[in-house]
Amino acid sequence: MVHQLQLTITDLVVLIHDTHHPITGYLYYEQQRAPPSCARNISGATRAPKFLRYFERVLAKSGGPYLLGRRLSYVDLSLFQIVEGLRYAFPKRMKRMEKSIPRVVALHGRVASARASRPISPRSGAFRSASGGIYRYFKELDG
Numbered sequence: 326m327v328h329q330l331q332l333t334i335t336d337l338v339v340l341i342h343d344t345h346h347p348i349t350g351y352l353y354y355e356q357q358r359a360p361p362s363c364a365r366n367i368s369g370a371t372r373a374p375k376f377l378r379y380f381e382r383v384l385a386k387s388g389g390p391y392l393l394g395r396r397l398s399y400v401d402l403s404l405f406q407i408v409e410g411l412r413y414a415f416p417k418r419m420k421r422m423e424k425s426i427p428r429v430v431a432l433h434g435r436v437a438s439a440r441a442s443r444p445i446s447p448r449s450g451a452f453r454s455a456s457g458g459i460y461r462y463f464k465e466l467d468g
Contacts, residue, residue: 330383330392330400337376337407341414373411377426380404384428390435397439404429405436 380392389395392404408429412419423430 327393327398327400330380331403333376333379334400334403334407337373340372340376341407341410344414374422374425377407377422377429381426381428384432391432397436401432401436405433405440408433 383392387394391397391401393400408419
């Protein structure tokens with residue numbers, strides 16, 4: 326079950342990536358934003374919220390505060406990163422979306438609290454648009 330959830334998160338990561346690379350990963354965002362993109366509209370408007378609502382249902386059925394119940398697992402950490410990254414890349418959309426996923430938001434808070442009590446690796450950097458990472462903020466995509 327944990328592997329299945331992690332693979333679902335991997336699908337969501339690809340979707341997030343494709344919001345700023347809707348045509349191909351071989352072109353820069355700036356080279357792809359001129360044509361209207363079906364991928365950009367679908368991923369931002371319908372698909373990402375569906376993934377998050379799926380995890381909301383998993384949490385509702387888990388019988389505990391985490392995706393697998395009472396124990397924190399790597400998939401909880403991955404979902405934490407998804408929420409953290411989406412808040413960075415799409416702050417307006419996430420603010421609206423979070424009302425419909427209170428369990429996912431609460432999980433994010435629990436993982437953040439657990440992380441606060443542990444040292445963070447110096448290799449763990451903040452999200453930066455210049456870094457070319459998966460989570461990049463483009464004002465025009467945060468409608």
